[in-house]
Structure formats: structure tokens, C-alpha cells
Amino acid sequence: MKRPGSSSWQYREAVPADVEAILVARTGKRPSDAMKSLRTTDKREAERRVVAVRARQHEVWDEIRSSSARVPNIPTPNAMIEAVTAHVHKGFLRVQREKLRAELAEEGVDLSLLAAKKRRKRAEVALMPSPNDIGEMEHLAAAVARKEGWSVAPGNGVQGERWNELVALVTKTVQLARSDLADLMDGKDANTDHRAVVERLGGCRPSTTVAPPDEDIMSLFDQYERERLREGKRADTLTSERKTIKHFARFVGEQITVSAISRSHIRDFKRALSEVPHRWTARDELKGMALADAARTWAATGGETRSARTVNREVSEVSAFIAWLKKNDYVEENVATGFRTRIDKAKRKYPPYSDIQLKELFSSPLFVGCHAKKEHQSGDEKIRDWRFWLPLCALYSGARAGEIVQLETNDIRQIEDVWVFDFNDEGASIDKKLKTASSRRIVPIHPALIELGFLDYVRLQVRTGSQRVFSDLLPGPRGDWSYRPSKFWARYLERIDMKRPGLNLHSFRHSFADECRRAGVEEGVLKALLGHADHSQTGHYGTLALGNLRQRHEAIKMVSYGHLHVTRRV
Structure with a gap:
């Protein structure tokens, strides 16, 4: 089309209904039609240019759609362990104890024989699970997923992988509960406390290297920040660094002693930084999440992630802080060195104007x-x-x-x-x-x-x-x-x-x-x-x-x- 009084051709297209609905919900007003000048008075040239202009506009609309799509709730491995401990292990013991109470009410019941029966059942299921056993584990896994609101189901992709992990974890938890029940019936010790079961299933253990008072990561960063300010470093730069170190502290454990920070911590932190989108903390679907959870959740969407330059900057901020810790004898080495991604500087981030x-x-x-x-x-x-x-x-x-x-x-x-x-x-x-x-x-x-x-x-x-x-x-x-x-x-x-x-x-x-x-x-x-x-x-x-x-x-x-x-x- 052409605007009144203009000789240049224009591209104009109405905003798709689904995109319009998203924008109205965000801004409270209806968006105008997309319109851009094709910067030519020649119609044939305008028809050639409109293809690229329209394609770019549709990319913008697709990005709006993807940013507003519901992000699947993908559980972390530790979240699954916590849930099956609470729902499966605890529930299994409660139900079995009620059955056992009824059986013991009968005269002449040998408790040791009942325990041996439970152990045989555990061995049979472990060695030769029947279709009924497998179906029962899948049924339990589906029940846990429903209670927690997780987006997991049989199939491909991250959701399918998490489903398989959940079924395997439920099976392991039931087997553990059977052993605990048999041990209790034999008069043996069986620690069924929630935290003990979580640890036996491979969940995160509380750190045995708790930092001394005022020497946790963020307290030491306070000292680092004061020293750098005296040296003339910009306050806004340190504010940015503080956000990065705060994410790092949450990632490795806020109370961990800095001497326990390892290269594997830096490796995993960098990987998580690479798997979240730009300005991830401001996205509604990731708000309030810790970095590790945000990375796993975003991976399920297949959305765009941050640039290597941004990740390098944040890894460098961690490295600078740990270098200061080394200088002040809190750690023996800077475990964050060598993790920056090499970037081809020939590929200019800011090309010059021709x-x-x-x-x-x-x-x-x-x-x-x-x-x-x-x-x-x-x-x-x-x-x-x-x-x-x-x-x-x-x-x-x-x-x-x-x-x-x-x-x-x-x-x-x-x-x-x-x-x-x-x-x-x-x-x-x-x-x-x-x-x-x-x-x-x-x-x-x-x-x-x-x-x-x-x-x-x-x-x-x-x-x-x-x-x-x-x-x-x-x-x-x-x-x-x-x-x-x-x-x-x-x-x-x-x-x-x-x-x-x-x-x-x-x-x-x-x-x-x-x-x-x-x-x-x-x-x-x-x-x-x-x-x-x-x-x-x-x-x-x-x-x-x-x-x-x-x-x-x-x-x-x-x-x-x-x-x-x-x-x-x-």
C-alpha cells in the first residue's frame, strides 16, 4: 500500500488474533497493524523487498507467541527424590503397617516368617518384575506427577526422559520401603526419617562444610565489594557482580565454606548460565526460580539462550571474586580459571557502518x-x-x-x-x-x-x-x-x-x-x-x-x- 501523500510503498499487515490477545493482556490496549516503509517508489522492487520485511515481522510475532506459551513444569532430580520420599516411601510404610496390624491380630502369626515373605517379594520384583509390578510403578509415578503438577509423560524429549527417571525412582523407593519394613519386623534399625531416606535415594545432602560465621559467600562478597569501591571500581558494576555471585551462592549452597568450592561447581554453574534465556530473572515463567531449576525448565521449551559473551562475563565475575579470596588466604587456588569460552573476535559484535x-x-x-x-x-x-x-x-x-x-x-x-x-x-x-x-x-x-x-x-x-x-x-x-x-x-x-x-x-x-x-x-x-x-x-x-x-x-x-x-x- 501507499500512505496518502507518500510516493513510497509500505508493507502493512494486521496483527494475528492470537498475538493480539497476548499483547492486549500485557498492555491493556489493542496493537496497531504492522507497518513499515519499503523505501522505494518502484512497485516491482517493493514486491521484492516486502518478502524479507514480512518475514522479519512474522519472526517478531513468533517470539511473542513463544514467550507467552506455558512453560512445562519439569521437575529436577532432587525435587523428584523429595516427592517420592514424601508420597511413596511414607505412604507405602503407612499402608503396609496397617496390613501388618491386621495380620498380627490373627493368632499364631510368626513375625519372622512375615519379614522373610516381604524380602522374597522384594527380590522377586527386583529380579523378575511382572507386567503388573511395572504397571503399578507407573501408576504410582503418575499419581506423584499429578500431585506435584509436573509436566512429565511417556515419550521423547525432556518430559519423556523425566518420566522414565520418575518411574525408575518410584520403583527404587518401593524396594527401599520393602527392605525398611522387613528390617523393622526383624527388630533391626531402619532410619525412615524423611531426610535420611532422601539421602539414601541419592538426594542432596546438607553440606558438611558449613562456613564459619561471617565467612559465607555473600558475607565475603560484602568485604570484596567494599575493598573494590575503595579502589575506585564503579558501584553499578559491583551491583551487577553481586547479582551473579548471589546466583552462584544459591547454586552451590549459600552456607558452604568457600574452600569447598570446586572446579565441578564452576563447570556446572557455567553450563546452567548457558541454558537460560537473556534476562531470565525477569521472565514471568522463570521468576523466583533458582538458576538450576530455571535452566532445566527453559531447556524443555527449546527457546533461545544467552550469548557466550554474557556467560563469559558472569564466569569472569565469579573468577575475579575467587581471585580475591585467594589473595586474602580464604582459598588456596582460583578454581574458576580456564572456563571462559573462546570467541572468534573476527566475528564483530558491532559491525561498522559501510x-x-x-x-x-x-x-x-x-x-x-x-x-x-x-x-x-x-x-x-x-x-x-x-x-x-x-x-x-x-x-x-x-x-x-x-x-x-x-x-x-x-x-x-x-x-x-x-x-x-x-x-x-x-x-x-x-x-x-x-x-x-x-x-x-x-x-x-x-x-x-x-x-x-x-x-x-x-x-x-x-x-x-x-x-x-x-x-x-x-x-x-x-x-x-x-x-x-x-x-x-x-x-x-x-x-x-x-x-x-x-x-x-x-x-x-x-x-x-x-x-x-x-x-x-x-x-x-x-x-x-x-x-x-x-x-x-x-x-x-x-x-x-x-x-x-x-x-x-x-x-x-x-x-x-x-x-x-x-x-x-x-
Whole structure:
């Protein structure tokens, strides 16, 4: 279809009824039809493009369906042991004791003969179970599953595997109960306490290595966190680490002494981290679950799981904590070393924008004229706030979005007649945060930015009394300054049909690095511009910073992207 007054073809499709019902339940309102511009006036080309656009939209709807599907309640092995101990072992003994009471009421009954009879029955069933015996065990297993609300049944997949395990466990429990009953009849000791039976069936035993007071995992992490804060580590980073360590503590046992943590604990923890979805703690179907239970439950859905990078980060957080434990003589070795998954760095997470993409991007409505309330639609509005300037600053400085967002007006200044960005962590209006110490740096402002009017924009902020260059941007929920602009940019790319895997606001930094290399910028100067530390031996000699101001200024002027914005004042 075409919109009234538009020459470009559009894709439009009504939201499927089942997806609509899910979205209405979530948001309380009916969703609009799916609609995207095909960005062409040629009908034949539009018919070609609509196939891919429609396919992507249907993937979105399928994801909504799968996220709202009921997740099967798959029991863990330990949960099954707890249940059959309570329902089968205890129930079997209760019923058999009532029968025994009735039999003993008869005169001349020999208790030892009854016990021997019970033992023979146990041996017969174990060696040559009849169809009736097998059917009885399956009947008991089904009864336990119903009581617990488990999604297990004969068949293939995780649910079928758990069913087979449950039937085998019920059989083992009945045999154990028969032996216990025979021992009791013989006058022997038979510990039928719930916890003792659980342990005899192979369930989790309470740890024999309980931590001393104030030396459990989370208490020691409190000490670790205080020390790292004194060293200057970011509070929001430690908040993230605390969540990971809390999951790890629940996984291995919150009261276990840290010296009992083994490599098998790390291996199993990593495996569980790899089997849950992104932001698993926020999913309704997994809320409140421990990591191990969430991993088993999610495996039954066959849903997408988290990336290796995310898993590596959390394993590294555990490793850093255990390294601190070793340094402070709580453990003898860091058992978490060597568990990171190797990732091919050639497969870039954030690909750079191509020259064609840059030209298309900076010819889109946001940068040439858009609708007053819809940046992705053409119009007469000239936006000149952070939405316009932040991508341009990222493209021509190579700075991270969070670094640009935190700039104050006095960070835009002249040194030796060169206008510069001064990226630092000394804020007058906000508490600035930089990624590393080497992120503190001076980057000359590209002539294209000056030509486009960036300095005029900064002067306007000064005249209005703002101390910040982008005063209307606030940090995200976790204190991340790039959170809101990154969300906006992802939506904008999608709305102008330029969304590609990995392509985002951070991709400008990669584009800048590639353009510098194409222009022949010396590697040391590029490191200085990007705020990367030089870990080479020569980097530690002398006092002159890598890439002095003159070198940096010359390097910046070499960045042109095919003369993308030369003499183009907007």
C-alpha cells in the first residue's frame, strides 16, 4: 500500500488474533497493524523487498507467541527424590503397617516368617518384575506427577526422559520401603526419617562444610565489594557482580565454606548460565526460580539462550571474586580459571557502518527534515538536540556514547587554538564515569562538526544556563548513560528499515577506527583517540602521551568518510 501523500510503498499487515490477545493482556490496549516503509517508489522492487520485511515481522510475532506459551513444569532430580520420599516411601510404610496390624491380630502369626515373605517379594520384583509390578510403578509415578503438577509423560524429549527417571525412582523407593519394613519386623534399625531416606535415594545432602560465621559467600562478597569501591571500581558494576555471585551462592549452597568450592561447581554453574534465556530473572515463567531449576525448565521449551559473551562475563565475575579470596588466604587456588569460552573476535559484535549505509543514514529524515513528532518520517522539522548531535559526535570522534552524553559545556574548549572534546571523570554537575583510566583523553573536534554548527549548539547551552551539553539526557535504570540514546537509536534504525544484526550506536566507534586505518593514522595515535591503553613495552617509556595534540588534530582531519559532510552547513 501507499500512505496518502507518500510516493513510497509500505508493507502493512494486521496483527494475528492470537498475538493480539497476548499483547492486549500485557498492555491493556489493542496493537496497531504492522507497518513499515519499503523505501522505494518502484512497485516491482517493493514486491521484492516486502518478502524479507514480512518475514522479519512474522519472526517478531513468533517470539511473542513463544514467550507467552506455558512453560512445562519439569521437575529436577532432587525435587523428584523429595516427592517420592514424601508420597511413596511414607505412604507405602503407612499402608503396609496397617496390613501388618491386621495380620498380627490373627493368632499364631510368626513375625519372622512375615519379614522373610516381604524380602522374597522384594527380590522377586527386583529380579523378575511382572507386567503388573511395572504397571503399578507407573501408576504410582503418575499419581506423584499429578500431585506435584509436573509436566512429565511417556515419550521423547525432556518430559519423556523425566518420566522414565520418575518411574525408575518410584520403583527404587518401593524396594527401599520393602527392605525398611522387613528390617523393622526383624527388630533391626531402619532410619525412615524423611531426610535420611532422601539421602539414601541419592538426594542432596546438607553440606558438611558449613562456613564459619561471617565467612559465607555473600558475607565475603560484602568485604570484596567494599575493598573494590575503595579502589575506585564503579558501584553499578559491583551491583551487577553481586547479582551473579548471589546466583552462584544459591547454586552451590549459600552456607558452604568457600574452600569447598570446586572446579565441578564452576563447570556446572557455567553450563546452567548457558541454558537460560537473556534476562531470565525477569521472565514471568522463570521468576523466583533458582538458576538450576530455571535452566532445566527453559531447556524443555527449546527457546533461545544467552550469548557466550554474557556467560563469559558472569564466569569472569565469579573468577575475579575467587581471585580475591585467594589473595586474602580464604582459598588456596582460583578454581574458576580456564572456563571462559573462546570467541572468534573476527566475528564483530558491532559491525561498522559501510559508506553506503552512512550516506543513507545521514540522508534520512532525522538529519535533513522530519515530522515534528516522528523522527523517522519526512517533514519540515529541523531537530538539533542530542538525537541529531550524538550520532555525529560519535562518528567524528570515535567516542563511546556514554562518554559523549556526560560532556559538560566546559569540556568543549580550545587548546592551542584547537577545539577539543575533553573526556574526563571530573564533573561539576554530575558524577561522571569512564570505562578505564585510559578513557581520559583529549580528542580534537572534527572540522565537519564545527561546520555543521556544533560549537553554536554548545554556546546556546551555555546561554541557557546548562552545565551539560545534552542536559535532557539522564542515565538509565542501572546508571548507564548510554542506555536511553542506545534504545532510541535502535528504534530509529528499525523504523527507517536500516536495522541489521549488531548495527547500533556503538558501531560509529568501529566506523571511526576503520576510517582512521584507511587514512593511514598511526596505531599509537589511534589508540590515544579511542582511549585504549598501550600495553606494549615501548608504551611505558618517556613522558609524552601517545599522539600529541598536533598529531591527533592531523589524524582527525584525515577522517572524511568520502567527504560525507564537507561544507554542508545544516
